[in-house]
Structure formats: structure tokens, C-alpha cells
Amino acid sequence: MSEQNFLHQYSEEKYKDELAALAKADKSPKPENWKLSPKAVVHFLMGGPLGSKVKISPKYFGDRRLIEVAVASLATDRALLLVGVPGTAKTWVSEHIAAAICGDSKILVQGTAGIMEDALRYGWNYATLLKDGPSMDAIVPSPVMYAMQSGKIARIEELTRIPSDVQDSLLTVLSEKSLPVPELNQEIRAVSGFNIIATSNTRDKGVNELSAALQRRFNVVELPLPKYLKDEVKIVQNRLDAIKYTVELEKNAIPEAAVLKLVQVFRELRNGIVEEGSIKLKSPSAGLSTAEAISVLNNAQVLATHFGDGVVSDKDLAVGLTNAVLKDPQNDRAIFNEYLEVVMKNREEMKPLYDACKALIF
16 A cells, blocks of 8 residues: 555654765764754754755744754653643654654554553563463563564553553663563663653643652653744744645645634633733634644535535534534633624634624534
8 A cells, every 4th residue: 555545644654765865964963873963853843944955844933942952852861841832743743853853753642541660661462471481472562562572662642631640660771771671581672762752732731740759750841822923924824735645635625714714713702811912812622723723624625625615614614613613612702702793703804704604603
């Protein structure tokens, strides 16, 4: 099956030409078993010209220093924890950093409330175990164990969703760089290059907070929401450009005005104040992140492509916008209606979107 048949291309697949060009031009010192130097890894994330003929596309739009600190952390003996509210590109950043460092972003543990300890340590092939007894051949390595053995980066998503007793399985791995196998009286020792990138949603604070012992073993980098409207619009447009080719949608289906309009509405409701700073607002229960804005616009693009004239209209936008805002219909309806009447109704360019939203919620 060709790459085009997959809904998601891993970073090392999608940007293999960029990674190869960076590796060829990279003259800076590299930590052992890293494919690129820390400087080149940051270049891969932030983008920019490479010589006179190659341009590296930007993957992260934000403070360069944050990415430099994150990459530098991985060159030490401490793991990296990326934190932030939903939609701040934590997963996106972790995938691209892992791809640039070790050429493999697929070594992944998805944190959930029901995850078991063997997802972070190891399991057993019970057929082999019953036949031959405990042995290394009977062990089924977790992604973390595989990363330790191969000197690569393991990614752990939503660390604070994982129960505390399971989280603590990482203590010895992070402090001693080893994984005890008491059944065999052996240990797995980490090869140079091994490290962990974890992500944590700050809205999950209090769910399964990290112990003080585990916190000390991570360098924490907080990824903020975009500070300026123009930056958030740029992020959304960049991601939509990547998505539309994957799902084979029209190239110009989303006018720039539609992107600007939706992102501005999201920011104002999320921040509780209009962009001009003259009117304060109540914020709905929904997070209204950059990632959710991308999802709403992508949904509108699909509606326009398959059930409209191919160009996103205000009616297409209104469906996703209303669903995104009204997560708690009883409380959010009044908040959204106030925004419609006080802000959107009085903006000439938003009047058609106002009409479409009012028709949906009343």
C-alpha cells in the first residue's frame, strides 16, 4: 500500500526529504545516536532556508526559545514533559522532535485511565511462557522498553490520564536508565540516545497528578496558545493546507476571510474579551482551542465539498461553530447568544454568520 492510502503520515515519512537535506548539511555536534544535532532539530521544527536551494517548512509557529529548551532537555539525562491546554500542539511537537532525533516517531504509549503497567514495562507471550518458562524470549517489550533497547525516543501521550501507580513504573527507567525484570533477576539497560517525551493536558490537573519524585525527573516546557490573532490564523491555515491534500478536498475551498472570522470568534470567546479590548465577555465551558478551530473548518470544508458548491459558506461554518461552543447546552447557550447579539450582530462582515448561528440555536 502506498503512502497516499494512509490517513496519517508520520513526520519521518512526510518530511523525509527535509530530514535528509538537514542531515547532509548538519555540521554541528550530535549527541550519541541522534540523527541530527540539536540545532538542526530546532531548524526542522521552526523552518527556514537551508543553503540557497532548500527551504525547510515550519512545523511549529511560536517562540523558538521554547523549542530550543525542549530539544536541549532531551540531550541531558532528564526526560521532557510538554504541558498546555488542549490544542497547543503538544502531540504535534513531540512527534516532530522524535522524528528528527531518532527517525522514528511511532514509539508511542497512549495514556488512558485504564492503562496497565505492562504498557510502560513489558508483558509476556503466554504461549512461550507456558512452553519454555520465563525467559527473555517470552517477554513482549513495551514501547518504552523497545526505545531503551534501541536508543530511541519513546513518546507518552496524556501522562496525567495514567493512574499514579502505573506512572511510577517510570521512576527507575528515568532515574537509573534501567528496567528491572525481577522474574529473571535481570535488567534492561538503556542504550545511549534513549529518552522520553511525555505530554500532559493542564485541564486534567488533579486527575492523576505526578508524584514529586516523578516530577523531578522531567524538564517541563509549557506550550501556550498563540498570543496574536495573525499567528493563530497562520497556524490554522498551515494545518488546513496539509489536511486538504490528505482527504482530497478542493484547494481553495476555504476563503481566508472564513479562517480569520472563525479564529477571531474562538479567541474572543476563549479569552472573554473582544480583540479590540473594549467589551468583556463570558467564556463558554468549551476550550475552543486552535486544534478545535482546525476541526471546525475542516468539517465545513467537507460540507461545502460534498453538499454545497465547493466553497465554505457561513452556513457551513455555523454548524461546526455552534457544536464547538455548546458543549454544555444549558449554560453555554446564553453565553453564545450574548456574544451573537453584542458582538457578531454589530460586525458587518459577520452578519451572515450571525444569521446562520441564530437559525441553528433558536
